[in-house]
Amino acid sequence: MYAVLFGIAVPWYWPAEDARMLVGLPLWVVVSVAGSFGISCFTAWLLVARWPADEEDAA
Amino acid sequence: MIATATDTLPFGPGALAFIGLYLVSLIGIGWLARGARQENTLRDHFLGGQGVGFFVLLLTLFATQYSGNTILGYTGKAYRIGFAWLTCVHFMTAIVVTYLLFAPKLFKLAKQHSFITPTDYLHHRFNHRGLNLLATLIMVAGLANFFLAQLTAMGRVVEGLTTLHPETAFLWGVVVLAGIMLVYETMGGFRAVAWTDVIQGGVMALGFAVLLVLIFAEYGTLAETTRRLLQTAPEKVLPPKAPEVRNWISYIFLLGVGAALYPQAIQRIYAAKSAATLRKSLAVMAFMPLCTALIAVLVGVTAAAHLAGELQGASTDAVLGVMLRHIQEQTLFGHAVVVLIFAAVLGAIMSTADSALLSISSMVTKDLYAGFVRPEASQEALTRLGKRVSTFFMLTLAALAVWLNNSGTKLTLVELLEMKFDMLLQLAPAFMIAIHWKGMRAGPVFAGMLSGLVFALSFFWVPAQGDGCMTLLKNSGFHPGIYGLVLNTLIATCGSWVAAKR
Numbered sequence: 411m412y413a414v415l416f417g418i419a420v421p422w423y424w425p426a427e428d429a430r431m432l433v434g435l436p437l438w439v440v441v442s443v444a445g446s447f448g449i450s451c452f453t454a455w456l457l458v459a460r461w462p463a464d465e466e467d468a469a
Numbered sequence: 470m471i472a473t474a475t476d477t478l479p480f481g482p483g484a485l486a487f488i489g490l491y492l493v494s495l496i497g498i499g500w501l502a503r504g505a506r507q508e509n510t511l512r513d514h515f516l517g518g519q520g521v522g523f524f525v526l527l528l529t530l531f532a533t534q535y536s537g538n539t540i541l542g543y544t545g546k547a548y549r550i551g552f553a554w555l556t557c558v559h560f561m562t563a564i565v566v567t568y569l570l571f572a573p574k575l576f577k578l579a580k581q582h583s584f585i586t587p588t589d590y591l592h593h594r595f596n597h598r599g600l601n602l603l604a605t606l607i608m609v610a611g612l613a614n615f616f617l618a619q620l621t622a623m624g625r626v627v628e629g630l631t632t633l634h635p636e637t638a639f640l641w642g643v644v645v646l647a648g649i650m651l652v653y654e655t656m657g658g659f660r661a662v663a664w665t666d667v668i669q670g671g672v673m674a675l676g677f678a679v680l681l682v683l684i685f686a687e688y689g690t691l692a693e694t695t696r697r698l699l700q701t702a703p704e705k706v707l708p709p710k711a712p713e714v715r716n717w718i719s720y721i722f723l724l725g726v727g728a729a730l731y732p733q734a735i736q737r738i739y740a741a742k743s744a745a746t747l748r749k750s751l752a753v754m755a756f757m758p759l760c761t762a763l764i765a766v767l768v769g770v771t772a773a774a775h776l777a778g779e780l781q782g783a784s785t786d787a788v789l790g791v792m793l794r795h796i797q798e799q800t801l802f803g804h805a806v807v808v809l810i811f812a813a814v815l816g817a818i819m820s821t822a823d824s825a826l827l828s829i830s831s832m833v834t835k836d837l838y839a840g841f842v843r844p845e846a847s848q849e850a851l852t853r854l855g856k857r858v859s860t861f862f863m864l865t866l867a868a869l870a871v872w873l874n875n876s877g878t879k880l881t882l883v884e885l886l887e888m889k890f891d892m893l894l895q896l897a898p899a900f901m902i903a904i905h906w907k908g909m910r911a912g913p914v915f916a917g918m919l920s921g922l923v924f925a926l927s928f929f930w931v932p933a934q935g936d937g938c939m940t941l942l943k944n945s946g947f948h949p950g951i952y953g954l955v956l957n958t959l960i961a962t963c964g965s966w967v968a969a970k971r
Binding site for chain 1 (some may be wrong): 555692696708
């Protein structure tokens, strides 16, 4: 999952001269930020819902 | 000469009184934290005793991770290279992702064995004196570098607050702010640092939000900024090319892993009151890059579009001060808000610096002095020594910051930031692999760490021009620490595997 999300967030696949814009920003910037938001959501979900139960008990 | 806002953003008596009151309140918190001390022990002084709850942990994590670099250094870098500095949002997010790899197990071990410093974990896991010494020296050297960057940032911010000569203002900024920090930290230890982080983190979060609104109001919409930059400096708007993409990946890995290994961040894992407290705080931290680093990039890009060519080299770190001067001149409201943003900048710098200083002090006292010189020293004696160590490092590094500034050796904040990660990254196998793989042996981990460190640092002497193998690696877009870590991991894992087969 992280490979896909970081793959979207890192702008390796954009043509060098792509100057398209969306909401006032370069399109590649909007997509990269969206990828970062996806990483944040997935990470938060893992932390809240998938934290190992035995480590929880240690507290 | 640094083109700070020295001659452009002098605050009046009211503004200086507000900032003075803010700084004095930090000393007051240090005094309160001293009163809350439960016992005169290392654990109480360096970790605040039984641990901190969700709200304090979140804000101390936030205030510690987001520093003067985030506000000053990141706006300066975005001013220099444009939207390509968006990579900072990703590496700040990657730090929280990296915690997933080791924080749950490390937290459990820390609670079971009462760890105080990161080296306590290494001692528990490997019981290898050479490894303890090497890892502690790496962490102390890395943090001293980081602390120096924060002191430099303090001086530069104060240059923008007064009408004094830049070098005089820098000197006073470092002396006064470092002095205040030392007073509250010596009085209240970790509690004082964490409690002041609550104020500093709160002011910083408010400052970032206000900053974005102000910049739009002063310089127009993002669409106008992007179009203007596309015409004047298209390379700052267009997608990064292949070498820059490699640099992105390198940054995400270097800082994502390296900053997760900050000793002061590891100590905040130890300091969490419970696993629930820790995981909730980290979950919120996962979104902070979008509320902070992204704003810094947008501010820097706006400056690149509207203040092109006004600043050069290290002085670009002062671009925020120049923008705030423009805002300050418009209205009384703008003036008041600029004062708030400067308080946020000071908070960001001081909250990071105090955490780094406390962490250095804990490692020198517990891992070096008690570990190698006087293992029989009492808790009271060690706590007393810890305060003296803080004072020693504060005085030495403050003098170095002032000397570097006056001697004309001006490194940008991002340059100072990167240097330490090449070192800290070499701790990764010992923390992130060994905590899961019981077969990992102390000898190969030590050999790997030492080899990776030497290899990474050797790039400093490799010429930037030429066709040698090392020069090619240096110019590849990846940071030297990454190459060091590859070598380090190979030695640590293969060596452990071979040792297990014998």
